Each structure stands twice: as structure tokens, then as C-alpha cells.
Amino acid sequence: MPNSKDDVYGDHISARFNDELTELKTQFLNMGGMVESQVERSIEALTNNDSQLAEDVRQNDKAVDRMEMDLDEEAILVIARRQPAARDLRLVISVIKMVADLERVGDEAKKIAQMAIKLSEEGQAPRGYVEIRHIGKHVLSMLHDALDAFARLDSDQALRVMKEDKQVDEEYQAAARALLTFMMEDARNITRCMMVMWVLRALERIGDHACNIAEHVIFMAKGEDVRHSPMEEAERVVGR
Numbered sequence: 029m030p031n032s033k034d035d036v037y038g039d040h041i042s043a044r045f046n047d048e049l050t051e052l053k054t055q056f057l058n059m060g061g062m063v064e065s066q067v068e069r070s071i072e073a074l075t076n077n078d079s080q081l082a083e084d085v086r087q088n089d090k091a092v093d094r095m096e097m098d099l100d101e102e103a104i105l106v107i108a109r110r111q112p113a114a115r116d117l118r119l120v121i122s123v124i125k126m127v128a129d130l131e132r133v134g135d136e137a138k139k140i141a142q143m144a145i146k147l148s149e150e151g152q153a154p155r156g157y158v159e160i161r162h163i164g165k166h167v168l169s170m171l172h173d174a175l176d177a178f179a180r181l182d183s184d185q186a187l188r189v190m191k192e193d194k195q196v197d198e199e200y201q202a203a204a205r206a207l208l209t210f211m212m213e214d215a216r217n218i219t220r221c222m223m224v225m226w227v228l229r230a231l232e233r234i235g236d237h238a239c240n241i242a243e244h245v246i247f248m249a250k251g252e253d254v255r256h257s258p259m260e261e262a263e264r265v266v267g268r
Contacts, residue, residue: 156224
């Protein structure tokens with residue numbers, strides 16, 4: 029796992045404690061990689077009308093759930109064995125919370141896969157696929173950058189992820205308005221267009237979860253909680 033010069037985790041006298049923290053971070057990044065793949069494959073399944081790939085994504089969600097439980101258990105064991113304080117406690121607590129975000133991203137990928145299966149049975153919707161590809165690419169980039177910021181303990185990169193969330197929200201709202209207008213003009217496709225709306229909503233939520241992970245990275249790096257704070261406050265904490 030790459031480390032920046034600011035990554036102060038892993039410098040304990042106890043080699044075993046260092047190993048446990050490194051293992052926790054490695055397991056988290058492994059889960060992040062799996063969730064990234066789930067989102068990417070769910071979008072591919074929907075836009076390519078591939079019901080078999082969608083079914084694979086749906087089934088793989090069980091593995092994501094197992095990874096969440098394993099990571100939670102490992103984090104609890106670290107707390108019980110080492111009773112960490114300060115920066116180490118921030119790391120362990122943040123991992124527990126970020127794992128919950130990753131699990132919810134996995135749930136959103138599963139929802140997209142379920143919509144892909146339904147649309148493959150009923151026929152693809154006439155609108156919305158260009159927007160799904162565009163917003164899907166955007167939120168996948170956010171998720172990847174948030175995980176990379178965690179790996180490097182890079183608060184600057186985490187701040188950039190947070191700023192991207194507003195743009196994704198605007199893209200989602202514009203796509204939803206266009207789809208609603210189309211449905212009002214031609215009511216024959218409402219059912220299938222509503223499925224596309226749910227997919228767009230799932231992608232917007234994935235962007236929210238990537239933003240949450242970025243906020244936790246800033247908490248680990250700077251020791252200040254920027255959740256529910258205006259962007260100007262987050263910039264102050266990071267030092268911009």
C-alpha cells in the first residue's frame with residue numbers, strides 16, 4: 029500500500045500493532061476495489077443489456093457483505109487488544125464508518141443490477157443511458173480518488189472529492205428533469221424511464237458515499253471533523 033510522508037500510522041514500538049493496522053487498511057482497500065468493480069459492472073450490464081452480468085453483480089453483493097462483517101470484527105479486535113488512542117483510534121473508528129459507506133455503495137450497485145435485469149426483460153428505456161454512462165464515470169472516479177486519498181492519507185485529494193459531489197448533484201438533477209419532461213411528452217415509456225430514474229438516483233448516492241469517505245480521510249489526517257461543515261471550513265482544515 030502506498031504511503032505518503034504524512035502517513036504516521038505504523039510507527040509503533042509493537043511490530044504486531046503495526047501489522048494489525050496495516051492489515052486493517054489493506055482489507056479496507058481490498059473491499060473498496062471489489063465495490064468499485066461492482067459499480068462498474070452494474071453500469072456495463074445495464075447499458076449493454078447484459079442480464080447475466082447483472083446477475084453476477086447481484087450475487088457478488090453477498091461477498092461485499094461478508095467483507096463488511098470481517099472488517100468490523102477486525103477493527104473491534106484491534107480496539108479490544110490495543111486500546112488505541114489519538115491518531116490510531118481515529119483510524120480504527122474511521123475504518124468502521126467508511127466500511128459502512130462501502131457496503132451501501134455495494135447495495136446501490138446491486139439495485140442498478142436489479143434494474144438492468146428488469147430492463148432486459150421489458151426492453152431498454154428510450155432515454156437516459158447517455159446520462160447513466162456520464163454520471164457513472166464521474167462517481168466511479170470520485171470513489172477511486174477517495175480510496176486513493178485514504179491509501180496516501182492525502183487530505184488535499186480528499187477535499188477535491190468533496191468538491192466533486194456538488195457537480196454530481198447538479199448532473200443528476202439535470203438528467204432527472206430531462207427524463208421527467210420526456211415522460212410527460214410520451215407516457216408510454218413511464219415504467220421503463222422510472223427504472224432509469226432509480227439508477228440515476230443510485231449513482232448520485234454513490235457520489236454521496238465517496239464524499240463521506242473523503243470527509244473521514246480529512247478527519248484521520250487533520251484530526252478535525254468536517255462532516256456537516258461548509259466547504260470553506262473544510263478548506264480551512266486542510267489548509268487551502
